[in-house]
Amino acid sequence: MPLGAMRVSRLLLVTLRDDPAEADITSHKLLLRGGYIRRVASGVYAYLPLLWRVLQKISAIVRDEMDRTGALETLLPQLQPAELWQRSGRWAGYTDGEGIMFHLEDRQGRQLGLGPTHEEVITALAADLLRSYRQLPVNLYQIQSKFRDEIRPRFGLMRGREFIMKDAYSFHADQSSLQETYAVMDGAYRRIFSRCGLNAVAVEADSGAIGGSASQEFMVTAEAGEDLILTSSDGLYGANQERAVSIAPPPVPLVANQSLTLATPDQKSIEELSAAHGFDPSQIVKVLVLLARFAEGPAQPLLVSLRGDQQLNPVKLANAVGSWLSTAASPGTGALLDINPITPAQVAAQGLAPLPFGSLGPHLGDASLAGARDWQARFLRLADPTATSLERFVCGANSPDRHLVGASWDELGEQPTPLDLRAAQPGDACVHDPSQHLESSRGIEVGHIFQLGRKYSEALEATFTTEAGNQEALWMGCYGIGVSRLAQAAVEQHHDSHGICWPVSIAPFELIVVPANIDDATQRQLAEQLYTSFQAAGVDVLLDDRTERAGVKFKDADLIGIPWRIVVGRGAAEGQVELVERSSGSKRELAASELPAQLLEILLPQRRGLLAP
RNA sequence: CGGGGCGUGGCGCAGCUUGGUAGCGCGGGUGCUUUGGGAGCACUAGGUCGCAGGUUCGAAUCCUGUCGCCCCGACCA
Structure with a gap:
């Protein structure tokens, strides 16, 4: 799409000779030096005429590819009533704690939020407009500014608090129609990034706060990327590390047939314990004591067991706690706010006896929580299969400076349900083909597509009449592209020492x-x-x-x-x-x-x- | 939110330790020379040293508070 010719004398071209102090990565420095952007506040940028032309060209490519799939362009409000977000159940999670929605009150005292995303608004509209299966499927998209109060804005346009996004939402009569559109969007996205000159890879992703089932991210590979992606060398598997699965290396067998208590003074970490007694970290079960906080109701202590040489994947843990919440087991506690390690000070503040930090074992009893002021008095016990599959292992004895050698799950009590909680690592064997190994690279997430299912349509009562005359909730998908981020990612991938x-x-x-x-x-x-x-x-x-x-x-x-x-x-x-x-x-x-x-x-x-x- | 760093003409920085009339480079303006890879010379404009309070005869400099910006982290005791 041509935008027109111009003379440099009239372009307001202001280039800088020195790297600005505010920038750290190359693409950010170059955009500032080239007169493309200016910072207005942390994470808030003015798009100067040169960049605006870039953004218009990217937008034109996005429009072209979206339009040829039959999607309809629209423009939704950025100012959104709290009521819609309360109906979907996301208001608290997006405004309390680490929530990222800018929110305000109008002169009548009504609460409003600045849209970080538009599922609520579009679903409410769908409920109004979509009445019959004859209208489906339909896919609506828009290109506009989004607002997110990021925990830490950084790297210029990479993670801003106000940024330009293309977001699309599709509505379907059934899951197979959703899957069809999802595949069409996958293809459109590949064409968009290719036409923008970007080398992007598609990887499996965690669907995060948006929710839903299947999701896929499009990553521009670059050293400055914020995400770690793991791919198999045969190209058949790729995933964000938050989501990636792999086969852990086999543990070193522990030769023991009974449980013995071992004195372990000042050996609190896996490293100290291994070094002092010649254990391999894979012979040890480590136990993490964490606290999950919710929008309402008491916090929930967690007892998480992992094999000693493995790392916790916090995203998998949060998902596990989230799905546990949605089952019958939990009282009404609202949305999950965060999960953090429990500190000795927090234990004392609950009026509890100190926990045996440094010697924790998976058999730590609920009695240690009895009488807690505002915590649930029993642990939610979770364990990774790398831990639960050990026959005999080393673990804390739940008393200071004591560990157990040769412990088994049977002897310790009830075996926790195995649940994938570990972080996949580069070098791990792949699930689809154990002869393949995971390789890591860094990526900038420029696109993300989701199959949302009926989460929002059920919450907001967006139904349609089926061919048989029944009322059913709409199936939904959503599809995003970070337009302003894509512009900077292109610079990150296409520059040299001159610019x-x-x-x-x-x-x-x-x-x-x-x-x-x-x-x-x-x-x-x-x-x-x-x-x-x-x-x-x-x-x-x-x-x-x-x-x-x-x-x-x-x-x-x-x-x-x-x-x-x-x-x-x-x-x-x-x-x-x-x-x-x-x-x-x-x-x-x-x-x-x-x-x-x-x-x-x-x-x-x-x-x-x-x-x- | 925790940790670290930084606020001095438009931009990049020095000065602060050891208080004493605010400097350098780039950029801007004017003139002359130059003219295929950020030219040279001359002249010139431009700063409440983030803000507030305190110490002092005197504060960019020392102290307290506050605001803003950048980076790292939020993970096994």
Whole structure:
């Protein structure tokens, strides 16, 4: 989508020579130095004219691909009533504790939130508009600013508190229709990222606070990425570490046939214990005492057992506690707020005797919680299969400076239900093929698609009439792309020591014409002539008509990353100009008269993106 | 929220330890020279040293508080 030509003298181009102190990663520095963004507050940025052109180009690609799937563009309010969020059950979780929704009260004292996402609004609309299976499926999308009060905004546009997102919501009569659209979105997303010139990989993901069943993230691979992704070398498995499953290495067998008590003074950690007695960490069961806090009701102490050489995956744990909450076992406690290790000070504040930290065993009794002031008086006991499958193991004896050697689950009491709680690690064997191993890389999450199921439609009573005449809840999917984040991710993936190297499809300008010496009338006239003809051909061309020296103009052109540069210099009198490709640095001399036709031939396919149309 | 760091012309920084009339580079303006990879010379404008309070004859500098920004973490006792 061409956006029009422009002269640098009128562009308000303000580039910086030094790296700004506020930026840490390359893409953030380059966007600031190139005059693309300015920080207004922590995590809040002004998108300057150059970046706005990039964002419009990305948006145009997104629109094109969404529209061809039959999705409908719309625009939903950012200001949303609390009542909708209370009906879906997310108001407390999104506003209390670590909640990320900016919220406020209006003059009548009514509570409102600034939309961090739009499931509630769209589902309420669906309840109103969608009445019959004949209207389904339908997919609505929008591109607009989202607001999230992030715990820690960082890296410029990577994690902002106000950012631009494309979000789409689909509605279906049944699960198979949902799955069909989900697959169509998967394909559309791959085309979008490819057309934007991004190298992105799709990985299995945790669906997090949005909820639902299947979900997949699209990651732009980059060192600066915030997420760790694990992939198999055969390319058949990829997942965010939060979600990844793997086969743990086999434990070193512990030769024992009975349980003995061992004196372990000052041996509180797995390392100290292993070093002092020659145990392998895989022979030890470690026990974590954690506290889950809820929006309402008493906090729930957790006793989590893992094999000593394994790490807890906090996301899996939170999901486990969340699904336990939704079963009958729990009293009305509202949404899960957070899970943190219990400290000795917290134990004392509950009026309880100190817990045997450093010597905890999985058989720690509920009696140690008796009389707690505002905690549940019994543990929720969880254990990873790596721990429950050990025949004999080492663990804390629940008394200071004592451990058990050769303990077994039978002897300790009831065996906890095995539940995957461990973090998959690079090097672990893969579940789909144990001869494959997981490799790690870092990624920037630019897209995420979910099969939501009927979670929101049930909560908000969004039903439709089936062919048989029954009222049923709608099936839903949702699909997001971080448009502003994608722009920065593209810089992270496409730059060199001189600056940005935009892919043509999302570059603010496709071509820059640089007269080396603007005071030379021949050069100036030829540059103007080329500018005019490219403009007439619909190219997003920039003319550097400033009275700067050539070196300054070259440096700026490289910094802001225009993919093609035409230098009108010494050869102008003979009608010769130089064509330079930004990404490769390759140069060639051409006759100015032939240039427009030749360059258009290269440019037009590049404009459409790397993917064949 | 816990830990660390930083607030000094538009930008990047020094000065602070040991209190004594605020500096450097880049950028801006004017003029002359220069003109294919961030030019040179000359002149010039621009700062309540984040804010508030305190100590002192005197505070950018020392003390207290506060606001803002950046980074790390929020995981086995």
